[in-house]
Amino acid sequence: MRGRALDGVYSQRRRSLSELMTYDIAVIGGGIVGLSFAMQATEKFPRLRVVVLEKEAGVARHQTGHNSGVIHSGVYYKAGSLKARLCVAGAREMVEFCSRHGIPYEVCGKLIVATNAEEAARLDELLSRGVANGLEGLRLLERAAIQQMEPHVGGVRALHVPSTGITDYALVTAKYAEITAGHGAEVKTSAGVVGFERPSSGNSGAGSTVVVRTRAGDFSARYVVNCAGLYSDRVARMAGDDPGMMIIPFRGEYYDLAAARQHLVRGLIYPVPDPRYPFLGVHFTRRIHGNVDAGPNAVLAFRREGYRWRDFDLGESMEVFLNAGFQAMARQHWKNGLAEFRRSLRKREFVRSCQRLVPAVRMEDMTPGGSGVRAQAVGVDGALVDDFRFVGRERFLHVLNVPSPAATASLPIGREILKMVPAEITG
Secondary structure, eight states: OHHHHHHHHHHHHHHHHHTSOEEEEEEEOOSHHHHHHHHHHHHHOTTOOEEEEOSSSSSSOSTGGGSOOEEOOSOSSOTTSHHHHHHHHHHHHHHHHHHHHTOOEEOOOEEEEEOSHHHHHHHHHHHHHHHHTTOOSOEEEEHHHHHHHOTTOOOSEEEEETTOEEEOHHHHHHHHHHHHHHTTOEEEOSOOEEEEEOOOTTSOSTTOOEEEEETTEEEEEEEEEEOOGGGHHHHHHHTTOOOSEEEEEEEEEEEEEOGGGGGGOSSEEEEOOOTTSSOOOSEEEEOTTSOEEEEOOOEEOSSTTOOSTTOOOHHHHHHHHTOHHHHHHHHHHHHHHHHHHHHHHOHHHHHHHHHHHOTTOOGGGEEEEEEEEEEEEEETTSOBOOSOEEEEETTEEEEEEOOTTTTTTHHHHHHHHHHHSOHHHHO
16 A cells, blocks of 8 residues: 555656746856846847746845945956956946946946055066956056055055946846846746756756756756856755865955045055955955945855854854865965954954055944855865856756856856857757
């Protein structure tokens, strides 16, 4: 009797799966990258049936909605890298997109400021890299020219990058979602992925499907694009694929500059970045809605979506600490990590970093602001993965390392992903 009952359960399950609508593509993640891809896929291939699965109640709730809003120029990135190529193209396209759709933006430019001779020498390399990446209008400035542009900035030399801008990426992503839905795609929120049912090895041809199990129900798709950001590696493993890396969450914390002191910063003021790390260092950003903030630092978060010190998840923390790649990274960079923690815990240390760029800033000028979490991929050897990383597997494409400048580059990144989708799906 028990065997018959189980047979009945399995038969009912097979019937329910067979009754599911089959989408051509399921996109996991309703951030700026996932929605850029979905928007452009449905625009280029109007007959594609696409569903976007987002675990939160709305889109752009994590990396996209917690970043600085900067439209990066592409000056930092190694010539020939995906980051460089897609960022430079993406900056132009982002300005055009915002202009076309009435999204606020400003091309305000920025200064990368050297505060000592060693940093001043590194500006020459940044200038060469920017020129190699196709940027126009770059200028090295000495002290007098710096003060004409930013009167309150310290430093001995600076690189002016005129193509840098600012916008609101949450608004950009909302527009991507609106256009995607207008093309006939579905954007499902509160649909966190909990598992997959992949086709068996004997049934993996063009007509086979993957069942994506979510908290909002099951979705059948011929192809899955994983744009899960902070959880992209976990989603890949859930699908049975080894991403060869782990996402380590780094929290970036900001301070807000008091309204009465915002005159100290006219535009964007950045330090010369440390070439050992992919982080840009504490900087000043005049936001598109008028306020000025300083940050971020880069401290290890104890939860993948750990925006505050009290955000802690034992399982996620142990997953990081026991990871061989993280341990190798920690052995190499523990001194820098401790310095970041001190800057996070002690406001005076944070303000001191700010004063290297704008000496007139005082402790009382700064109040705690927001924070974001960067999904930084770390290889098994402990190396911080620098470039964008995409890994294709049967029926899956995993977008595994797309931190900043992913928002800036979201339009060309979406097209890059679309190129990787098999022709049997889009055709």
